[in-house]
Amino acid sequence: xxxxxxxxxxxxxxxxxxxxxxxxxxxxxxxxxxxxxxxxxxxxxxxxxxxxxxxxxxxxxxxxxxxxxxxxxxxxxxxxxxxxxxxxxxxxxxxxxxxxxxxxxxxxxxxxxxxxxx
Numbered sequence: 402x403x404x405x406x407x408x409x410x411x412x413x414x415x416x417x418x419x420x421x422x423x424x425x426x427x428x429x430x431x432x433x434x435x436x437x438x439x440x441x442x443x444x445x446x447x448x449x450x451x452x453x454x455x456x457x458x459x460x461x462x463x464x465x466x467x468x469x470x471x472x473x474x475x476x477x478x479x480x481x482x483x484x485x486x487x488x489x490x491x492x493x494x495x496x497x498x499x500x501x502x503x504x505x506x507x508x509x510x511x512x513x514x515x516x517x518x519x
Contacts, residue, residue, distance in 0.1 A: 413448045423495075430459055430469070431516055432509040434502045439488075439495035446490045451478030454498045456505035459513060469513055474505045 409419055421444070423437035434456070445452045455475050462470040479497050481490040 409444055410448060413444075413450055419444060428514075428516060430513040432459060432506060432512050434499065434506050437495070437499070439491040442491040442494040442498075443487075445494065446481045446487055449481060449483065451480050452494055452498060453477030453479070454502055456502045458506060458509040459511045460509070461511035466511070469511050472508065474508075476501050476505070 412419060421441045423441040424435050425437070428435070442452070444450075453475055454477060455473055458472045458474070460470045460472055462468045476498075479494055479501075482493055483490070485493060
């Protein structure tokens, strides 16, 4: 973990972007945003760098509206609020990004796969 964190810090300092999927798993064609924790937001908080979020939506297309077009939205930047504690900064970033993604996900017009929660 020590080398991983050092690598992230090095890449950020060199101007690279870091992509993290806070949901941990990708569900193809899922039209909602699954809950995720604030743990992934430690990196922008520790490095005091902005975050962006990417939300994929699925649009019906074709004559019969039976095909799918993916429309992606990139929102941001979202900045850590340095007036808060580190834990509060992570939670606030998570809430801002989660809310933004939930709003964007409402633009989906086509559900290709129906996921059933038990």
